Amino acid sequence: MRARQRGFTLLEVMLAIMIFASSALLVVMTLPERSGPGIFGQQFKTLLEYASTRAVMEGNVIGMVITDREFRLVVLNASEASAEQPAAWKPLDAGRVTTRGDFPEELRVSLAPQRLAESLVSPPQILFLPDGESSVFTLTLSATGDQQSFDVISKGAMPVTLALRNEHGTP
Numbered sequence: 001m002r003a004r005q006r007g008f009t010l011l012e013v014m015l016a017i018m019i020f021a022s023s024a025l026l027v028v029m030t031l032p033e034r035s036g037p038g039i040f041g042q043q044f045k046t047l048l049e050y051a052s053t054r055a056v057m058e059g060n061v062i063g064m065v066i067t068d069r070e071f072r073l074v075v076l077n078a079s080e081a082s083a084e085q086p087a088a089w090k091p092l093d094a095g096r097v098t099t100r101g102d103f104p105e106e107l108r109v110s111l112a113p114q115r116l117a118e119s120l121v122s123p124p125q126i127l128f129l130p131d132g133e134s135s136v137f138t139l140t141l142s143a144t145g146d147q148q149s150f151d152v153i154s155k156g157a158m159p160v161t162l163a164l165r166n167e168h169g170t171p
Contacts, residue, residue: 040104041141041150041162047073048126048134048152048160050097055128063089063124065117066139068109072120073099089124103141110140126154133157140165 008016048064051073055062061076073092092099100120103109109116114125114137126135136156142149142165149165 040107041152044071044139044141045152045160045162047097047099048128048154049158050094051092052128052132052134052158052160054092054094055130056132059130061130062092062128064126064128065089065120065122065124066109066111066126067117067119067122068103070102070120071100074124106143108140108142110142112138112140 051062051064054060063074063076065072065074073094074089075092077088077090111125114135117123117125126137128134133156134154137154139152140149141152151163151165153161153163
């Protein structure tokens with residue numbers, strides 16, 4: 001009398017792999033698309049939240065200067081202010097956190113209700129105060145030649161929100 005073998009046949013293993021692969025494909029297809037503006041918008045949102053948190057933790061006023069191609073976090077240097085020379089803004093040093101960067105080439109940037117700065121030495125358009133308040137603004141990131149764009153929105157306090165705009169330009 002022969003003993004029965006235990007285990008799976010090649011057909012059963014292949015069928016299980018096919019079912020798992022099909023399920024994974026369905027999950028991946030239902031995830032929202034993360035395009036250039038969306039990914040960069042999320043990273044930018046995180047940087048703004050970092051600036052707000054740091055302003056509260058250190059008791060300093062932190063600002064962000066935004067041009068059409070680059071951005072930089074700055075801190076108010078009130079300790080060196082005098083009657084003749086008002087307080088000046090200096091670049092924020094954050095160690096391993098990048099506080100200055102360039103917008104990707106394919107992104108168009110607009111800021112409302114403020115205007116984009118001429119250069120990074122201009123006064124900041126966005127302020128983060130030690131009491132947790134921040135400037136009210138909408139930063140729009142849109143890919144050139146693409147209908148998709150994202151808004152990074154602050155209503156004067158954290159959290160900053162990221163909103164997808166449709167092809168007609170409305171959130």
